Amino acid sequence: xxxxxxITLGIAAIVLLVFAILFAIxxxxxxxxxxxxxxxxxxVDDPNNGLQNMLGNIFDEENETENTNSANSNSExxxxxxxxxxxTAKETKAISLVKKEWIKKxxxxxxxxxxxxxxxxxxYGVTVYDTTTTKSIQFYIVDVDTEIVTER
Numbered sequence: 001x002x003x004x005x006x007i008t009l010g011i012a013a014i015v016l017l018v019f020a021i022l023f024a025i026x027x028x029x030x031x032x033x034x035x036x037x038x039x040x041x042x043x044v045d046d047p048n049n050g051l052q053n054m055l056g057n058i059f060d061e062e063n064e065t066e067n068t069n070s071a072n073s074n075s076e077x078x079x080x081x082x083x084x085x086x087x088t089a090k091e092t093k094a095i096s097l098v099k100k101e102w103i104k105k106x107x108x109x110x111x112x113x114x115x116x117x118x119x120x121x122x123x124y125g126v127t128v129y130d131t132t133t134t135k136s137i138q139f140y141i142v143d144v145d146t147e148i149v150t151e152r
Contacts, residue, residue: 094144098128098140112129112137114127125141125142
């Protein structure tokens with residue numbers, strides 16, 4: 001064998017050895033997918049449990065400070081429906097009219113929330129949302145001046 005052939009075979013052997021070592025390292029460190037039956041003790045059973053407790057504490061504090069004079073259904077309608085100071089008197093009145101209509105039809109405003117927007121014709125659109133799923137349940141068109149509430 002010539003000297004050049006020995007050098008070429010030596011370089012090829014070194015390259016193969018390097019690839020073999022890299023493959024062995026990769027195969028050893030390759031992570032396998034987690035088995036569905038694998039139990040990790042640090043995973044929380046219900047991750048929302050702590051959040052629910054925290055939110056419950058916040059709402060309990062707010063409920064203690066509110067006036068709980070709800071002898072009739074009108075007090076439910078006249079509860080604080082303003083969203084800070086951002087709602088106008090007509091928007092507040094539109095929500096109040098829809099709440100009265102909702103109570104007349106369904107008996108309670110529990111588990112629903114109301115959102116108001118102004119239409120092009122000057123009437124107000126009030127959307128009723130389910131508070132647990134945040135899906136829109138019903139949409140009303142309200143003429144605040146005539147106090148006519150139309151279900152759409």
